[in-house]
Amino acid sequence: MTKSALGPRIIQGGMGVAISGWPLARAVSRTGQLGVxxxxxxxxxxxxxxxxxxxxxxxxxxxxxxxxxxxxxRILRTYYVAGGKAPTAPFRPVLRFSLQPSRALAELTIAANFVEVFLAKEGHDGPVGINYLRKIELPIPFACYGAMLAGVDHVLMGAGNPADLPALLDGLARHQPVELPVKVQGATSADGEHAVRFDPRAYAVPGRQPPRRPRFDAIVASVDLAEALAANPVTRPDGFIVEGFEAGGHNAPPRGPRRLDGSGQLVYDDRDVVDPRLMAGVGLPFWMAGSYGTPAGLARAMDAGAAGVQVGTAFAYCEESGMAPAWKRRVLGLAARGEVPVRTDDRASPTGFPFKVVQLPGTLADEEVYAARERLCDLGVLRTPYRKADGTVGYRCPAEPEAMYQSHGAGRVANTVGRRCLCNGLMAAAGLAQRRAHDYTEPAVITAGTDFTGVRDLLRRLPAGRETYRAAEVVAYLLGPEGEQP
Structure with a gap:
């Protein structure tokens, strides 16, 4: 299959928690496109x-x-259960990250990222990438190192300014100590700079060469940020993925004043639409994302100078995606009828970023389900550091119990209103829901982009007896006749 001289034409989105798992990434990479x-x-x-x-x-x-x-x-001794835990038994907890994570948590994080990339790359020579969120910053140095040990080809990052990543990847590839600046809410200049630090030499194997430095692709939502990153050799990425506000998961806030429409959703306008012709002027390869997941979208992007497109929603609902089959079937049924209700919720995510939520009964989008869930923050993936009164660093999350949040550095209770526990909800969407006392199972939260055109086109192509399509069929659909050639 022919690839662009600037890289793959199609990048499969790195979605959710385990939705873009290794089976999906491997299936896409085997076609010669970039599985993530x-x-x-x-x-x-x-x-x-x-x-x-x-x-x-x-x-x-x-x-x-x-x-x-x-x-x-050590990991197997701690977590492996032969034959699997009892369905009603809870999962054993994993330690939560801080600025100084334990050795055990660092080892688990490095190894887990190694495992995911190793399995995605197994059995073929296609490219594999891994996607991180800048807002989830404390694990990043450890996670990147684990992925690099497995030979990851691309690192992608969005949900914040990824300016620090090129230097961090450079340092890891030289087996040098690295640090990632961390914003601590309420900190002052007198507190000094906060950072999470990692020395890969503590994990080096004698005689083994440092890992290869992967390409870095910054996920941006504006030409301004792309130009600023590209202008500085220290922050310059190898390419860009330009995510429009139609894309699933976290979105950038509107560039204009905060406005809500009649249904309470954020209003985006022309200021939030990125013209690919302007991106072409930045001078680095780029891929367009958000309502580009059709053959016409790919052609439109490439005609304007893009190397290709990133596609999320069509892959999120394919056979190899990690979404629990029951949720996948429900959304595909709605898509076939053209009735997938997706809401851009500016309150759901504890990060403060708008987040797209499929409005399904029985999930956290259901107000009754949300109200019935006891507020709890036991995974802590989206916790943010804050300065405590004594100058030390604490951690809090707007989705934790209101009283707990208020006690954490005088957090305002208004910040907790409407916040969903995305950590537990996204785990549940991938079939990894926590079980709790009184036979309670954590409900899922399902995300998707607003454009299901590609999904509907693919469903119409299915032969009788098949409920969903495969990742390779998404690639063939996007590439048109070329993609369908043997």
Whole structure:
């Protein structure tokens, strides 16, 4: 299959928690396009897969190749349950990140990212990427190192300014100590700079070469940010992915004043639409995302100078995606009828970024389900650091219990209104829901982009008896006749 001289034409989005898991990324990469695994909370995902019994043996097979002696054995002793835990038993918790994470958590995070990339790359020579969120910053140095140990080809990052990533990847590739600046709410200049620090030499294997430096693709929502990143050699990425506000998951806030429409959704306007012709002037390869997931969208992007497109929603609902089958079937049924209700919710995410939520009964989008859930922050992936009265650093999340949030640095209770626990909700969407006392199971939260045109086109192509399509069929659909050639 022909690829652009500037890279693959199609980048599969790195979606949710384990939605873009290794089976999906591997299926896409085998076509010659860029398969991408989600790097979000992989330490928890890996631990829960092991507790489910790792029935195919994939996680254990990958861990057997992990190069740092003793780590795999310690992880298996802690989390592996032969045959899987009882369905009603809770998952064993994973330690939460801080500015100084424990050695055990660092090892689990490095190994979990290694596992995901190793499995995605297994058995073929196609490119594999991993996607991180800048807002989930404390695990980033450890996660990147684990992915690099497995030979990841691309690192993608959005949900914040990724200016620090090129230097961090450079340092890891030289086996030098690295640090990632961390914003601490309420901190003053007198407190000094806060950062999460990591020394890969503590995990180096004698005689083994440092890992190869992957390409870095910055996910942006404006030409302004792309120009600023490209202008400085220290922050200059290897390429850009330009995500429009139609894309699923987290979106950039509107560039204009905050306005709501009649249904209470944020209003985006022409200021939020990125012209690919202006992006072409930045001088680096770029891929357009958000309502570009059709053959016409790909042609439109490339005619304007893009290397190709990033596609999320069509891949999120394909056979190989990590979404729990029951949720996938429900959304596909709605898509076939042209009735998928997707809301851009500016309150749902604890990060403060707008977040697209599919409005499905029985999920956290359902107000009754949300109200019935006891507020709890036990995964802490989206916690943010804040300065405590004594000058030390604490951690809080607007989705935690209101009283707890108020006690954490005088947090305003207004910040907690409408906040969903995306950590637990996205785990549940991937079939990794936590079980709690009184037979309570954490409800899911489902995200998608607003454009289901590609999904509907693919469903119409299915032969009788098949409920969903495969990742390779998404690629063939997008590339048109060229993609359908043997």
């Amino acid at each position: 695994v989600s790097g979000t909370a992989l330490e928890v995902v890996c631990a829960r897969r092991l507790q489910q019994g790792d029935l195919g043996g994939d996680v254990r097979r990958a861990l057997a190749h992990f190069p740092v002696p003793g780590v795999a054995e």
